[in-house]
Amino acid sequence: MADAPREAWITGIGIVSCLGEGADAHWQGLAERRIKVDAETFAPYLVHPLAPLDLDKQIPKKGDQRQMEPWQRIGTYAAGLALADAGVKGNAELLARMDMIVAAGGGERDVAVDAAILTNKPKAANPEAFLNERLMSDLRPTLFLAQLSNLLAGNISIVHGVTGSSRTFMGEEAAGVDAVRIALARIAAGQSELALVGGSHNGEREDLLLLYDSGGHMLRGAFQPVWERAKGMVLGSLGAFLVLEARGHAEARNAKPLARLSGVLSERSGRAAGAIPAALARMWQRLVPPPVPAGIAVISGATGAQPATGEERAWLKTLPDVPVRATSSILGHGFEPQFAMNIALAALALGREKLFPAVDSSGVEREYEGPLERVAVTAVGHWRGEGMALIEAVT
């Protein structure tokens, strides 16, 4: 049967958000508690807008950029950063056998086309024929490819040459957790040596606000950090990719570990009252067997949606000595890539041997200046799905 699980290292991270791109920009932004919120563009909704990117740096061909909608550009850009950070960018031999799992939603709609159709369809003599006629003439033929979930992975293959394998998981936050879980499980079991895993999200989209607020999940009006809200999410534009590598593979090519990805678990709690704290407690027990070690922190993927965030908060109260940070207060909530982003930020913090400051006056987060040796990253999906990862310093 299977041998003992193999150790997996994080050997590269690529992150973009409202704080900018890369490790230093994020560390600096977190250290300064820099909250960038646009309250105008989609008022009464808020968004953490993506910092401007010089796309040419990671997507050199303008033709490739034109074939993508923003969500794909964000992801392809972040993937390039991760590959460069791991020292595998442009290494055709490694990229040809690199496995890829992308967590993705769908792409942007052409909202002008939608609005024109909704305005004029009811007045048409034959509304169905009118819809056909407008879509046939108004949809750009390549828009479909910019909307298809698996075409972020497709673009990463084309732009960066990652071709060992390519899988796209869909399903909001849980897809982001399971992408990392499966990538790790394959490395641990010897099914994979080197993997690119992550996703992207464009939060500056009315079509997404429509989806999430039909469930009553969006914050409207004044901004508050996530633990201080009664309820509500603020969308963020994020790209986050990790390069995961079997330890032996990394050592053989002299790649340095940013951190060890020691475990990833996911659950489907079903969301009966109290199910979320129970699921989180089960995962914590497996990843961090008691007693709770010193030098551990939680980086939370709390979304602001209820009851999810309230139940996560109830569980966190059972760990009074563990410092907590919810990154959506600064970055916004990005669904599919949030988990990979938080794992990347955990690796950053472990590399700097300290936790970044709190952004909360509600009592969940408190300042922590002590040593940092391991981080548990949580993900409690706004509707479904729970996950947890343990990231540890490689000493």
Next chain:
Amino acid sequence: MASGKNGQPVVVVTGRGIITSLGAGKADNWAKLTAGESGIHRITRFASEGLKTTIAGSVDFVPVEPFCSTELGERMATMVAEEAIEEARIGSKGDFPGPLFLAVAPVEIEWPHRDVLAAGSGANDAVGYDDLLRASASGRFHAIHERCLFASVAEHLAERFGTKGSPISVSTACASGASAIQLGVEAIRRGEAEAALCIGTDGSVNAECLIRFSLLSALSTANDPPQAAAKPFSKNRDGFVMAEGAAALVLESYDSAVARGAKILGVLAGCGEMADSFHRTRSSPDGKAIIGCIRDAITDAGLTPDDIDYINPHGTGTPENDKMEYLGVSSVFGERAKSIPISSNKSMIGHTLSAAGTVETVFTLLTLEHQRLPPTINYKVPDPAIPLDVVPNVARDAKVRHALSNSFGFGGQNVSLVMSREPA
């Protein structure tokens, strides 16, 4: 035999379920498929005025009113999962002892949802997203949120069938159904699970989805008669025919199946995968990724190309796919390529998109079980550039021990599966 390559568990199939435009269930589908019947018909679900393509293999006998592609996909997935679990006699009702891997079309807010929100906005004249947002914020449309989340189909199936752990929804475009099976095989080989429920489903025949493929010039426009439109490997092939369907497999470790006395219906012997970095919709002209993917699947099964007796191709009937698939097959199988039977189910059921890999895996397993090859229908004008034995127009008996099934998708996705009749 408890273990295969590297001491990993051998993965077998103990349950199968299927729906296509030919009907519901294995018996009906197999009878019609081997009789060379087509499920392609004129679209009646929505108006086809102004469309270049007016035919599809839609599944109209599963009623969804008002129509919603995701809803149809979920209903078909439920039906095929019930059929597969019943055949496997595994677990107990609502308690399937393993994870769920679901191939599903990307979920989105559809036009009927938008129409409801527009009406609910009370806008008098011009309707914009501001108006839709005002309606959605009213709290009266919670059902749209749940229905249009990507996770919703898998969540509902996991709840109903009691699968274990977080359900995974996978998309590799038109290879999704094969990817879902591959994920199940890998989970069992890792020893994470003794069984897995792998489902592919697609109910995408709505106006916008059809128009998207039409704008990419991917669809056949040979509307009359509809049954003759899908012409894989023919010289006059002019595109694929959109279709709907679903299929489910119960995968199980050989040891688990034997231990509980389950009937083994076939072996999922090998999986191969390779991404193509050439173009968003076209394969690299040298066929590298297709060739690599087929070779990897055969190697993963512990076989050589000489062992493959039958190929269930991707075989969409687009000029590009069939040409490139021939290049891949002829490169891997050499001189033998001309004599290995290769027949496209899509000539009869059309292209079931996200479900195709799973649907065609079930048909390949039925081919192994019955030792009978379904035909490629509408094969009237052979393409001299594709000299293959496509089992033209009429089914025939054959000895098949090992079969290959190919699935390719936009975005450079290539997955091949190798199935065997019995464990080695």
